[in-house]
Amino acid sequence: MEYRQLFREIHKRPGMYGLDGSFKSYEAFLMGCDAGNDWGLFSGFREWLIMRLGSQSSFGWPGLVLQLALPEKPSLPLSPESDAKAVELLFELLDQFMEERAPAHGVANIFEKYQSWLSTQWNPAFRGPD
Incomplete structure (x- = not known):
């Protein structure tokens, strides 16, 4: 099965895959897919998310998805409403990312865009130590 289709399936029917439908269960499943x-599998996903966030971050992709879905910095554990919002955005973002990385050189193009984006983040007012 193609991963994009698998992700659609687990989103629609989490119980068939032993998941409870929470953000954390999807995160664990997706990390397992990546490890396998x-x-x-998610090479470039973090960088792709950072560009959507519009600012640099030290978070991994799960934290970035939560930042994008819940900018008000929710408390953990997530409320059912916050969890549902994060799950919906996770699968929207995953689908968009998988589409962008699908063509030949897709991952390389994502990293190229990220490097270009990073160069626009440089602050010329900061000179660093002399």
Whole structure:
């Protein structure tokens, strides 16, 4: 099964995959998929999310998805409403990311865009130590 289709299936029917439908259960499942692909399945996802966030971050992709879905910085554990919002955005973002990375050189293009974006983040007012 193609991963984009698998992700649609787990979103629609989490119980069929042993998941409870929470953000944390999806995160664990997706991390397992990534691990099973030598950590290459989501290569570029973090950088892609950072560009959507519009600011640099030290978070991994799960934290970035939560930042995008819940900018008001919710308390943990997530409320059912916050969890549902995060799950919906996770799967929207995953689908968009998988579409963008699908063509030949898709991942390379994402990293190229990220590097270009990073260069626009440089602050010329900061000179650093002399």
